[in-house]
Amino acid sequence: MERFVLMNAGPTQPRPANQHMRRNPPIAGEQEAIDKAREGDARAFETLYAMHKRRVYSLCLRMLGNVAEAEDLTQEAFLQLYRKIGTFRGDSAFSTWLHRLAVNVVLMHLRRKGLPQVSLEETLEPSQDDGPRKDIGARDLTLSGSIDRVTLERAIENLPPGYRLVFVLHDVEGYEHNEIAEMLDCSIGNSKSQLHKARMKLRDLLHTGQRKEQIA
Amino acid sequence: MTVLRAMEKTMTCAEFQESLPDLFETHADLNAQDHLKTCENCAALVRDLEYIASQAKLLLPMHDPSPAVWDHIQQAIRQPPEAPPSVQPGRK
Numbered sequence: 686m687e688r689f690v691l692m693n694a695g696p697t698q699p700r701p702a703n704q705h706m707r708r709n710p711p712i713a714g715e716q717e718a719i720d721k722a723r724e725g726d727a728r729a730f731e732t733l734y735a736m737h738k739r740r741v742y743s744l745c746l747r748m749l750g751n752v753a754e755a756e757d758l759t760q761e762a763f764l765q766l767y768r769k770i771g772t773f774r775g776d777s778a779f780s781t782w783l784h785r786l787a788v789n790v791v792l793m794h795l796r797r798k799g800l801p802q803v804s805l806e807e808t809l810e811p812s813q814d815d816g817p818r819k820d821i822g823a824r825d826l827t828l829s830g831s832i833d834r835v836t837l838e839r840a841i842e843n844l845p846p847g848y849r850l851v852f853v854l855h856d857v858e859g860y861e862h863n864e865i866a867e868m869l870d871c872s873i874g875n876s877k878s879q880l881h882k883a884r885m886k887l888r889d890l891l892h893t894g895q896r897k898e899q900i901a
Numbered sequence: 902m903t904v905l906r907a908m909e910k911t912m913t914c915a916e917f918q919e920s921l922p923d924l925f926e927t928h929a930d931l932n933a934q935d936h937l938k939t940c941e942n943c944a945a946l947v948r949d950l951e952y953i954a955s956q957a958k959l960l961l962p963m964h965d966p967s968p969a970v971w972d973h974i975q976q977a978i979r980q981p982p983e984a985p986p987s988v989q990p991g992r993k
Contacts, residue, residue, distance in 0.1 A: 727978070734971060742970075743963040756970050763974050828949045837956050856957035862926070881922035884950045891953070 712736050712780075719779055723771050730770075734763055737780065740858065741787045747853045748791045750842045758794055762787040777867060781860070785868035788850065795846055828891055840890040848883035855880050912936045917943050925950070 715736060721729030741762050746755035765786055773782055841849060841857075854860045854868065855876070862876040869876070912920075917936045924931060931937065931951070937944045 730978075731971075734974070738970070739963065739965050742966040743961070746963060756966050759966050760970050760973050760977075763970075764977055767974070767978055827945055828952050830952075832952070832956055834956075834960065837953075838960065841957075852957070856954050857960050859958070877922050877926055881925070884953050887953050888946070888949045891949075 715779060719770070719773065723773070730767060733766070733770075737783055738763075740780070741783065744784065744787055744853060744858070745791060747838075747841060747857070748795070748846065748849060754794070758787070758790050762790045765790065777864070781864050781868065784854070784858075784860070788854075788868050791850075792846075828888065828895075831895065832891060836891065836894065837887075840887050840894065843890055844883055844886055848879060848886055851876055851879040852883035852887070856884075914940060914943055918946070921947070921950070925954075 714732070718729045718732040718736070722733055738759065742755060742759045745758040745762070746752065749755050749758065762783075766783060769786065773779065841852065844852060850869070851865060854865045855862065860868070862873045862880075865871075865876040866873045912935075914936075917934070917940070924934070931947050937947060
């Protein structure tokens with residue numbers, strides 16, 4: 686089922702290697718570990734856990750902003766991996782497949798936790814009130830050189846979940862739009878659109894933070 | 902892209918910002934866009950969005966989960982088949 690509203694659909698252009706570093710390169714020994722884990726080899730499963738725990742945990746932590754919940758969901762994601770690894774066919778990179786599994790665990794948790802009556806589509810598609818506005822007026826501040834890691838992490842935490850997820854997957858983790866579209870079961874155009882809205886919203890949040898600091 | 906360039910000379914800010922997602926994705930040299938040569942507001946917007954994207958790339962790596970997570974996974978996996986593995990919260 687299409688979970689996003691189709692906007693600006695179109696093929697993605699390949700990224701020049703020097704502009705955007707690929708962050709899910711093949712990992713030495715991964716394929717062997719996958720093959721053995723599919724046969725029930727516990728050591729191989731532990732190897733896969735060691736290879737991917739940081740990225741899965743990072744995704745959970747950024748989406749939830751809470752260590753305990755992030756660890757619980759990391760645990761759940763790897764238990765699902767244990768149960769489902771036999772269904773991995775290698776059509777996509779293993780890390781993409783695992784991330785999609787983790788993303789689904791996070792989305793289900795968000796729905797259970799805070800948005801029980803809200804559909805998945807709405808979880809991923811913030812309301813107009815939540816979204817960024819066009820920037821037609823003049824600004825007196827620029828962000829360049831002024832944002833540290835903590836400030837940016839905090840601003841990301843304040844993004845609506847749908848924006849946050851696409852921003853983290855693309856800008857932080859380096860996934861391509863076609864991979865994100867596959868993970869989230871949405872169109873490539875929608876992934877692009879969500880990313881742009883997320884960056885615009887982040888800019889609003891960061892400028893607001895700057896102004897508050899200046900007043901203080 | 903050709904159409905985009907032909908349009909950009911007469912673009913309003915709203916139209917330019919509408920085209921931004923595609924411009925970012927094609928990795929065009931945004932500073933070469935005619936609209937930005939005459940519009941400081943949109944130029945500042947582009948600088949900010951590029952800055953946000955570049956800073957985001959510096960956020961990895963993060964921390965590892967605590968060793969308790971793997972302990973709980975192992976415990977859940979060892980449960981007998983009649984009781985399917987379930988999450989044991991690490992910390993509540």
